[in-house]
Amino acid sequence: MAMRLGFARRLLSTSSFASQLSAPAATAAATAAAGSDKPAPIPSDTLFVSGLNKRTTTEKLHESFSQFGQVVHAKVVTDRNSGYSKGFGFVKYATIEDAGKGIEGMDAKFLDGWVIFAEYARPRPPPGQAPTQDTFTRRSGY
Structure with missing residues (x-):
C-alpha cells in the first residue's frame, strides 16, 4: 500500500502530469492518494x-x-x-x-x-x- 501511495505521489509531482491538471484537481488527487490511514508525522x-x-x-x-x-x-x-x-x-x-x-x-x-x-x-x-x-x-x- 505504501509503495502505491509513493508512486501516486511521484506521478502527481512530475511536471508533465501535474501541468495537465488544474491546481485544485491536483491537490484533491494528492489528498485522495495519501489516504487517511497514515498517522500525522511527528x-x-x-x-x-x-x-x-x-x-x-x-x-x-x-x-x-x-x-x-x-x-x-x-x-x-x-x-x-x-x-x-x-x-x-x-x-x-x-x-x-x-x-x-x-x-x-x-x-x-x-x-x-x-x-x-x-x-x-x-x-x-x-x-x-x-x-x-x-x-x-x-x-x-x-
Whole structure:
C-alpha cells in the first residue's frame, strides 16, 4: 500500500502530469492518494530526503537545504562499493521550525534533475526491539 501511495505521489509531482491538471484537481488527487490511514508525522529537527539522483553529493544536499534554515548536518547515504548515492539522505536543522521550512521549500522539488521528497525523519527503534508493522511494510514493499 505504501509503495502505491509513493508512486501516486511521484506521478502527481512530475511536471508533465501535474501541468495537465488544474491546481485544485491536483491537490484533491494528492489528498485522495495519501489516504487517511497514515498517522500525522511527528515534527523533528531531522528530515528524511528520498528520490535523490545517484550523483547527488552531501555538499549539494547541504547547499540546497541551507536556503531554508541553519543546517547542522547533511548526509547522502552512499553505496559502499560504487560510492554513488543510494537515493536517500538526511538533513539535520538547528530547530524544528527550520526543518518545517525545509520541507515546505524542498518537498516535491527538483534537485540534480530528479524530483525529491522531504519529510520528518522517524526515530529508530531501540536496539533489540522488534520493528513496528509500519517499518515492516515499508521495507518489504507490501
